[in-house]
Amino acid sequence: MKYFVTLRDREFEVDVTADGVRVDGSPVHADLATLAGTAVHHLLLDGVSHRVVSTRQASGHWDLHLAGGLLRAEAVDERTRAIREITNYSAGPAGPTPITAPMPGLVVKVEVAPGDAVEAGQGVVIVEAMKMENELKAKAAAIVAAVHVSPGDTVEKDQVLIDFESPEAANVTGDRDAESGE
Amino acid sequence: MIRSLLVANRGEIAVRIIRAARELGIRTVAVYSEPDRMAPHVQEADAAVLLGPAPSSESYLRVDRILEAARSMDVEAVHPGYGFLAERAHFAKAVSDAGLIFVGPDAGTIDAMGDKTAARRRMKDAGVPIVPGLVDAVRDSAEAAAAAEEIGYPVLLKAAAGGGGKGMRVVEDAAALPRAFDAAQREALAAFGDDSVYLERYLDGPRHIEIQLLGDSHSNVVHLGERECSIQRRHQKLVEEAPSPVLTPELRKAMGEAAVRAAKAVDYVGAGTAEFLYQDGDFFFLEMNTRIQVEHPVTELITGVDLVAWQLRVASGERLPWSQEQITLTGHAIECRITSEDPDQGFLPSTGVITHLEIPAGPGVRWDGGVQEGYEVSLHYDPLLAKLIVYAPTRIEAIDRMARALDELVVVGVETSATFHKRVMAEKDFRDGQLTIRYVEEHPDLLEPAVDEEALAAAAVTAALLEDRHRRARQAPRIGTTGHGMSAWRRGARPGAWS
Numbered sequence: 001m002k003y004f005v006t007l008r009d010r011e012f013e014v015d016v017t018a019d020g021v022r023v024d025g026s027p028v029h030a031d032l033a034t035l036a037g038t039a040v041h042h043l044l045l046d047g048v049s050h051r052v053v054s055t056r057q058a059s060g061h062w063d064l065h066l067a068g069g070l071l072r073a074e075a076v077d078e079r080t081r082a083i084r085e086i087t088n089y090s091a092g093p094a095g096p097t098p099i100t101a102p103m104p105g106l107v108v109k110v111e112v113a114p115g116d117a118v119e120a121g122q123g124v125v126i127v128e129a130m131k132m133e134n135e136l137k138a139k140a141a142a143i144v145a146a147v148h149v150s151p152g153d154t155v156e157k158d159q160v161l162i163d164f165e166s167p168e169a170a171n172v173t174g175d176r177d178a179e180s181g182e
Numbered sequence: 183m184i185r186s187l188l189v190a191n192r193g194e195i196a197v198r199i200i201r202a203a204r205e206l207g208i209r210t211v212a213v214y215s216e217p218d219r220m221a222p223h224v225q226e227a228d229a230a231v232l233l234g235p236a237p238s239s240e241s242y243l244r245v246d247r248i249l250e251a252a253r254s255m256d257v258e259a260v261h262p263g264y265g266f267l268a269e270r271a272h273f274a275k276a277v278s279d280a281g282l283i284f285v286g287p288d289a290g291t292i293d294a295m296g297d298k299t300a301a302r303r304r305m306k307d308a309g310v311p312i313v314p315g316l317v318d319a320v321r322d323s324a325e326a327a328a329a330a331e332e333i334g335y336p337v338l339l340k341a342a343a344g345g346g347g348k349g350m351r352v353v354e355d356a357a358a359l360p361r362a363f364d365a366a367q368r369e370a371l372a373a374f375g376d377d378s379v380y381l382e383r384y385l386d387g388p389r390h391i392e393i394q395l396l397g398d399s400h401s402n403v404v405h406l407g408e409r410e411c412s413i414q415r416r417h418q419k420l421v422e423e424a425p426s427p428v429l430t431p432e433l434r435k436a437m438g439e440a441a442v443r444a445a446k447a448v449d450y451v452g453a454g455t456a457e458f459l460y461q462d463g464d465f466f467f468l469e470m471n472t473r474i475q476v477e478h479p480v481t482e483l484i485t486g487v488d489l490v491a492w493q494l495r496v497a498s499g500e501r502l503p504w505s506q507e508q509i510t511l512t513g514h515a516i517e518c519r520i521t522s523e524d525p526d527q528g529f530l531p532s533t534g535v536i537t538h539l540e541i542p543a544g545p546g547v548r549w550d551g552g553v554q555e556g557y558e559v560s561l562h563y564d565p566l567l568a569k570l571i572v573y574a575p576t577r578i579e580a581i582d583r584m585a586r587a588l589d590e591l592v593v594v595g596v597e598t599s600a601t602f603h604k605r606v607m608a609e610k611d612f613r614d615g616q617l618t619i620r621y622v623e624e625h626p627d628l629l630e631p632a633v634d635e636e637a638l639a640a641a642a643v644t645a646a647l648l649e650d651r652h653r654r655a656r657q658a659p660r661i662g663t664t665g666h667g668m669s670a671w672r673r674g675a676r677p678g679a680w681s
Contacts, residue, residue, distance in 0.1 A: 001653075003646040008633055014646035023643060032647045039538060039594070043644050050640040053538055053592050054648055062645045065538075066637045067589050069601040073645035102530045104561055108368065126365075129561050130531045132348070132416070133369055157533075 004081050007073040014075075096142040099162040101155040105129035109151055112162065116144045125149070125161050136161070143167055183498045184208060184259045184283060188252045189227065190273075191263030192242060194552035194568055195474070196223035199261050202490035211255045213248060215241035217560060222552055229255055236562045242266045245273050249280050259283035259497055265564060268473040269296050285497040286452045287397075287472050294448050295470040299342050299380050305467045308447040310440045313459060313466040315382025323363040326381060327356060333383050339363060341370035342378035349373060350417045352384055385466075387618040388459040390414065391426050393441035394481045396492055397450040398502045405438040406485045407511045409477055412617035413606065415529060420599065420622070421606060422477035423516045424484050427577060427615030428460070437465050438506075444470060453478070453493050459619075476519065476569065479550060483515035483573040514580040515573045518588065518603040521565040525602035526631045533559050536567075538594035542587035546573045546580075559596045567598065577615065581607050602628060 005012045015022040021030040031044040043050040053065040057072075060080075064071045076084070105127040112124045123135040124144075142164035149161050186209040189196045200210045200223060212227035217236045224230045231251035233241040241247075243266060252260055260277045262285070267273040275289035286292070295301045299319055302312050315333055319342045320326045330337045330353065339362055341349030349370030351362040363379065371377040389412045397403040410426035411419040429437070441456035444467065455475050457468040478489045487509075496502070523529040535558045541549050551568030553559070559567070572587055574580035585607040591600055605628045606612050611621070622628065 001650055003649060005642040005645045007638060007641055007645070008631070010638060010642075012639065012642035012646075014643055016646055016650045021643060021647070023639060028643065030643050030647065032644060041644065041648075043640055043647075045640050045643055048636070048640075050637070050644070052641070052644050053540075053594055054644070055537065055594060056648070056652065060649060062648055063594070064641045064644055065592055065594055066641060069604075069631075070597065071637070071641040073641055075645045075649035102527060103533060109365075128372070130563075130565055132531075133365065134528070134530060 002078045003075045004078070005073050005075045007071050096138075096140050096164040096166050098160045098164060099124055099136050099138070101127060101157055101159045101161055102134070102136070103127075103129050104157050105134070105155060107149045107151055107153045107155060107161070108133055110147055110149065110162075112144045112147065114144050114146055117167070118142055118144060118164070127155065127161075138164070141167065183500075184494065186211065186255070186257040186259070187285070187494070188213065188248070188255065188257045188260045189223065189263065190242070190248050190260055191266055191268075192218055192221060192223055192552070192563065194550050194566060195263040195265075195476070197226055197552050198550050199263060199490055200226045202488060202494060203261075205488075206491060206494055208494065209257075211251065211257055213242070213251050215562075217558070217562065221557070222554055231255060236560070238266065238562070245276050249276060249282075252277075252280065252282055257282070259285055259494075261285040261493070262473065264473045264476060269471070271296060283497050285493050287448075287450055287454065291448045291450060292472045295454075295472050297342060298340065298344075298469050299378075301470055302467070304447060305444055305470075308443055310444050310467045311465060313382045313385070313468065316380045319378035319380045323360045326363050326379070327359050329381050330356065330359060333381060336384040336386075337381045338384040339366040339379050339381055341366065341374055341376070342380050343370060343374035343376040349379065385459055385461050387620065388461040388466075389426070389428065389617055390419075390457065390468075390619050391429065391437070391460045391465070392455050392457040392475075393438055394475075394478070394489070395441055395445045395450060395454045395456060396487075396489070396496070396502060397445055397452060397454070398496045399451050399499055400501050401446075401449070402502045403442050403445045403450055404502060404504055404506050404509055405441050406481050406487060406489075406509055408434060408437065409475075409480055410617065411477060412619050413612070413621050414619055415622045419477065419519065421516065421518055421603065421612075422480055423514065423577070423580070424480040425511055425514070426460075427617070433463070433465075440465070440467070442506075452496055453489050476566070477517050479548060479569060479571045480515035480517050483548070483571065484511045484513055485509060486512075513573055513575050514577040515571060516580045516584050517569050517571045518584060519566055519599065520568045520570055520591070520593070520603075521599045522559045522567055522596045523565050523599050524597035525599055525629055527597070528629070529599070531561060531565055532597035533561055534596045535559075536593060536595040538592060540590065540592035542570060542590035544587070544590075546583050547587045548572070567593070567596075570600075570603075578613065581613060601631075605632060 002015045013024050029046050033042045039054050041052045055063045060075050062073045108128045109126040118138040120140045122138050125136050126133050145163040145165040187203050188211040189199045203210045210227040212224045212230040213233050214224045215236050233247045262268040271289040271292040274284045277284040336354050339351040349366045351366045353359050353362045366379045367377040391408050391410050394406040408426050409424045411422040413421035444456050453474050455471045458465045522532045524532050539555050548571040553567045572583040574583045588604045
């Protein structure tokens with residue numbers, strides 16, 4: 001079976017067959033062993049040792065802890081990938097990325113109002129968590145379309161705080177919605 | 183020696199204190215909040231008492247409940263740890279009024295040092311150099327602006343009541359002052375219940391160097407050398423080491439003597455820390471912390487002195503057995519604070535259940551932790567999960583040892599600061615000892631996810647193989663699969679093994 005694995009904005013084609021494993025068309029020797037009853041794996045990739053602790057998040061989504069830290073991978077098969085391409089799956093909704101709460105917390109201050117123009121990197125809302133104030137910043141230049149919270153509000157992780165509209169239609173972000181899965 | 187101790191804290195420091203107490207044969211009583219029922223400190227102590235619900239204000243900050251627990255468990259002494267009530271004079275007073283021993287300096291000393299502006303005045307009077315700035319709190323942003331003009335920008339706004347970076351703001355120019363002042367007041371109020379803010383000059387490239395002090399109730403005070411804690415982010419320390427790579431024996435002596443003078447000026451008893459800014463051979467007193475510090479282990483490793491055990495001994499009335507000359511520094515120690523924060527997302531707090539934890543070990547490695555598998559990291563408390571500490575004969579060996587230990591650490595379930603620490607251990611300026619408290623700002627690449635091509639390819643192959651295995655396991659017939667001794671997936675991974 002051929003899998004397309006996406007991680008850190010890179011895509012690898014990994015073909016797993018009875019004859020072995022190919023990465024982007026080149027044969028590799030891959031031996032993945034697992035410590036029974038645990039999430040601890042050991043991959044020998046062309047003889048080189050990689051220790052991996054895995055957790056399966058959603059269908060096809062794997063969190064992999066390697067020596068370098070956490071890598072979030074998504075593995076899809078050829079058919080799923082083809083369907084996604086036809087349905088333009090990876091195109092996110094039009095408009096710049098909204099500001100979402102990165103963690104549960106308390107809104108301390110909202111620094112913009114609908115209609116305001118913001119620059120990339122400009123602070124727009126301050127959320128307090130673990131007793132520290134965290135200023136959330138606009139990712140790109142945009143116009144504030146809506147402010148959904150006010151100071152004193154308690155917010156959940158991933159709650160949308162501020163929506164933007166793009167000054168020009170070209171400012172469309174990519175595969176933000178990839179999480180919604182197969 | 184006291185025979186029983188209530189530990190009025192949680193997390194790694196509560197575990198650390200319980201360990202010291204056990205070695206001294208002291209019975210320990212833990213206190214806990216509802217979600218901490220299964221926290222390591224509760225499991226480690228000889229007895230435990232529930233304080234209340236999750237919020238600190240209803241549990242770990244409830245002086246009445248803590249004293250009630252002490253009474254019901256018939257303990258002789260109370261150790262406050264750090265944070266929570268550790269530097270609250272009213273708590274120290276309530277403990278001693280209840281006829282119990284407070285492990286730390288008395289309420290008067292905490293008061294004298296806890297008000298940062300009063301401490302600055304006191305140090306100035308004792309002849310200890312201080313950072314140029316105000317010795318009084320400012321009332322509003324207009325007053326702050328006037329003071330800032332006088333001191334000269336950039337200035338540092340600080341909460342008069344506290345430490346730990348809360349309520350602190352660097353202000354580059356007059357335009358930025360009003361907003362920064364408001365934020366500093368808000369944070370100071372939220373963290374300490376007191377919105378007093380003062381200003382001092384912001385030095386452009388200082389190092390944070392602090393002196394560990396230990397005093398007994400017989401008027402002896404010694405210092406145990408310095409720690410350098412220059413690697414900070416928003417005034418939260420991230421990496422600490424001892425000794426500092428820049429202090430000469432002469433400077434160490436001068437700073438140590440200034441710190442001892444500061445401690446003697448307030449009749450200091452117990453463990454304490456005098457914090458200084460150091461730049462180009464000059465040092466300025468910042469503040470005195472009247473508690474055990476998070477980073478105390480690096481001093482323990484280079485001096486061989488168990489600071490927490492000595493807090494307990496001194497509280498029991500024992501005399502310090504050393505003269506200043508008998509305190510010697512050997513080797514080098516480094517500590518990394520492993521926090522539940524994601525360095526690749528601007529150190530945003532990360533929450534969740536730790537589903538898998540592998541703790542580094544081997545020569546010269548120490549882990550002071552307060553978590554285990556199954557532990558839930560919530561937003562109620564400090565994000566410090568554990569401290570990873572290493573010891574080696576030289577600084578560079580200690581750095582390499584830390585890098586090795588960090589590679590062994592695996593925490594699954596929450597993001598941690600460990601990836602940042604790994605990058606620091608490999609960074610040239612750090613390895614060369616070229617540090618200032620602006621190190622993190624000056625090395626923004628340390629906050630960028632590093633991409634290791636080899637690891638990416640390995641992860642991609644692993645993900646594909648795991649996904650393949652997962653699908654096969656789901657599709658595999660339930661009957662007749664036993665007896666093969668090998669899963670379908672395993673056979674699949676061996677060329678030609680199945681058809």
